[in-house]
Amino acid sequence: MIELASLSTAALHLPAILGEGAHAVTIPSAIASPEFAWAGLILLLPAISAALCGLCAAFGVKSKLPGAITAISLIAAFATTLSLYLKMPADAPRVVHLFDWIDFSWKTGGATWTQFLAPFSLYIDSLTLLWMLFVTGLGSLIAIYATEYMEADTGKGYARFFGSVSIFLFAMGSLVMGGNLILLYLGWEGVGLASYLLIGYYYNRPSAVAAAKKAFIMNRIGDLGLALGVFLIWINYGTLEYDGIFKALAHTADPASGASWSAAMIPYCLMLGAFGKSAQIPLFVWLPDAMEGPTPVSALIHAATMVTAGLYLIARTYPLFALEPHALTVVAIVGCSTAFVAATIGMAQYDIKRVMAYSTVSQLGYMFLGLGVGTTFGAVYHVFTHAFFKALLFLCCGAIMHGMAGQLDLRKMSGLRNVKGFGVISWTFLIGCLCLAGFPFTAGFFSKDSIIAQAFASGNPTFVTLGWLALLTAFLTAYYTFRVWFRVCGGPTKYEPGDEMHGHDDHGHDHGNGHGHGHGHDDHGHGHAAHGNHEWHPHGPRLAINGVLLVICLGAVLAAVPAYMAMRGEANWVETMVQHSSAALPSAEHGHGGEHAHHALSFTGIEDVHKATSVVASTVGILGILIAAYFHLLNRSAADKLRQALLSNSLTRWLPLAMENKWYVDEVYHVVFRFPASVLGHVFHFIDKHVIDGFVVNGGARVPLEVGRLFQPLYNGALQGYAATMAGGIALIAAWVFWIWLHGS
């Protein structure tokens, strides 16, 4: 017990203890496993599918073939992942070398050779498998959903859409499964490209194009950080292979003292990359705008998978972060602030997809908080549960939008649970909301709870403060989540259709400006609204959408099972997975194995913290739901009255305004970055036009041209001239050589 007790204290100040004894991190060295070469299929199948979709687009296929190809190949990739998970021994990470990709050697100083090696190899440990399971699993489900959702675009953008989705899955696979940081970078840029293509899918809509550009540029800033981090890792450790980096770290005896500034900068650079991709402060503003893309894309890329790439990066290179004492604290602070700020914005949005987008930003903040306070398990578990319930929520939003002709404003829809065809949506939506709100005994509750509990249990005053903030955020989350559900699905049935800018409704082209005249009211679920000479009624989804909703809903519910197993004293499946990966914490690796250490913690007071946190978190969650119920179900006018009251008081009016206007972050960025950049751009343009082009190009860079003209007479086409010039050239060069030779070079 003494040893166990010391373990628990070791767990209290995690970054510090990691700094002192990083040699405690023992990641088993990888075993080369060529027998698992078939794991490459997980990457190959989406790549083939992307190529086929490209061909379909080139040949103008007018059927749903691209959707079928993508869905089948993704399901096959999921099956491959599943069998890989079943067959892979958990003892040590496996490296599967597929083929040599880049291999260069050059001399550095005298006779030593330096080799730059980036083989196309896979690094497979339980973290990889966990990620790939939900990436390919959700990917295939969402592809099935999209076959129905995107049907209005059949023969137009259909192949382009599914081609981009396939590129995304290939890139995500390379990001997660790649055995070195080059492949991770390849995948990182690949998912960025896919995201750009899909956000800008409706490319004739200016807002979509602007959102795509915004996402791309914001991500570039983060990618710069990642690239610098990769360069620094190469400089400091001489390898980009995960296995090599971990081995090099194990040989670093006392990292705290001997670390150069460049080694110390690594986690901060990687962090910037992670914050860009995972939409954290200060780079979070692109994600809500990314909702301009088709909803299945929002569900897959901008909620469940791609935005967790930043988490994956940090979890994968956790030993590097553990070396630098303040790095994890920064991650925790940024994560928690993002969670809070995004939640406050989410409270005041009327577009249900935007609420979900801000909630994604907020939940990602929780995950970073988890990584920062030292519970990689909590963070990864929250990634896992969030992937399911957030995908579910987005798909529900998408189904509503699909059926309601693009309507997303929660003030214009109500009581959808009673509308024919929207039953499955409403109730699965409710389950998703319960998970997101952290309602007791749902998956989201357990995962969020484990993060908040660790913040309190750490004993670090900073982390405890962050823990309180996280609790407050949990309250806000419950409120804004149920604000949406009570508004949209609860209350009297009443709705008006959207203006169908998304073009996937059969009646879409008939509406004209549906915002203006659309108003349906019918207790029997047959909304009637006159639109020109047509009657409009919402149409519920068919099998592909409803089936996928039910399956993902089941997944969201079952995601809680690992936590129940832990309550019964068995190993939490996710925790076992995390502890067998590079994201394992040193305390758990002291010979007992992950589960043992977890139990050790249970005996030494952390259990009490857990219990207390659980009780408090459930309370604030239920409180949030109740308040939402009052304002948005029972007494809807009260919400408006409250808003008016706040606005009329000059002391409090900033609150609703700031929240509704997203804390003016976009405006601040506009003033601080975009406006100066734009001014600078105009200045540069002026300089470019009148100084560079006018002077340097037409003057300075004209030198090559003039030099060229100088020599032009030599190219006069006369044979004798050429021969004379050649002979003269030889003579000149020979003379020059002998001149320097004689004068001693």
Place this chain on the structure above:
Amino acid sequence: MSARLTLISPEILLFAGSVVVAVLGLARNPAMRRAVPFVTALFLLASIGVTAYVYRSDAVETSGLMLPHLGGYAKALLASIGILLVMLAGPTIDRRLEEAFDAGRASFDPIRVMRGEFFAFFLLSIAGTMLIANAADLIWLFLALELASLPTYVMVAVSRGTRRAQEAAIKYFFLGALSAATFLYGFALLYGATGTLELSKIAEVLASQSAAGGISTLAIVGGVLSVLGIGFKLAAVPMHFYAPDVYEGASSATTAFLGFVPKVAGVIALMVLLAVFGFDGHTVTAGGSTIVMPGLPAPLAAVLWMVAVLTMTLGNIGALLQRNVKRMLAYSSIAQSGYLIIGLLSGPEAGWSAVLFYLIGYGVTNTAMFAVLASLERNGEDVETLDDLAGLRTRHPVLAWMLAASAISLIGMPPLIGFFGKLSLFSAALGAGHTQLVIIAAVNSAISAFYYLQLVAVPMLGQPNARTETVQAVPSAWPRIAAVVCGVGVIVMPIGVSKLVAAAGSSLPEGKIVASTPSAAETAIAKR
């Protein structure tokens, strides 16, 4: 000796092929004449197979060559690119004449048909280039170089029926003779300085001279003249003057050939020649004692340095002025030779393998560009100026994309093959301590972007005009197929980049060089 005979079996095969093709081209039956390009490609394909077989046997080690494995790589490369070049040239040679025969406007006349001759010379030139890799003495080297050169003069002359082609051929021939005289003079001086014609014996004598205080002036002068003379094959300064006129005068398909095969000939000849002088840290066994070479003689290194700088700079600057795409590509090919010479200067371990690797990418890219040009015609004439290509994307999107991909690859943009070529060349040069050269080369790459990007921008973004309306695809699909194969290769080859680098590396002494092995520098140049 029999070992060396075994090694030249691919060349013997191609000689046989050239005879077959020459006779076939005179057949009365038009189907047989049409078969000429296919038979040519077949012989090239067979020579790849023979090369692969022969260079796996013991003959390689017992051949007594200084660079025994070089031939295997060079021959496979030449024959593979050769097949692509046949796809370009096949439909263009004699096209008018054959059409006239078919239409009954002319009756068959064996004097007037050129296709058989063209492809016979095509095969002979490739065979000559292959033979250079097998040279064990100066006579062989000279004859092989001439065998590689002489057929190309005829090819230029018959490539199209205009007087410009004949003018270009005459210029090419006389200037080629000048260069041959130059390097022959160099060879003679080398013989005078060492008293032997055998390359490995020359290496021994030079090593003993070097150990005894320094290589004799005569040998160095011989070396300098040989390098400058062989520079003609590479279109290196000051022997580059012919390139723009000849490239412009010959048909696009022939220009593609001139842009690649003579360049490979020059590179291999320079490797064979420079190996004699020895690089830093190489050992040569002479008279029972092992001599560690101090490196290339300073004047020779200085000449290569100067030639590299001048070649890439004058090439890129010259290209800036051109509106004629073929002239632009001629200057671009001059500039590319400058990069290759940097690699040659950087030593056999990293530099030469980088050069050989670069040649793959360059060969494919060069063929892709000229294949695009060869796929188009305007009023029955070759498409030549940038204006002809304006807005190509709207009419021939695939060709425009292939042209863009190869131009971007030549700039050296990742992830295309050209990037990896330049990366390996420049890192080899840095490793050999030629930092200044790399900086100059990087500046040159930036300058070159100016005109390469025109080849992207004009076809992609340019507006089609009345002139481009008359530009159309040639009837035969083969040039287009070659363009697509090469263009896709430019994009796809980076996936297998390490295999290609390894293949290039293993064709040089000591095989592939592995990281952080100090002894790797002590690459011994094998003595017989």
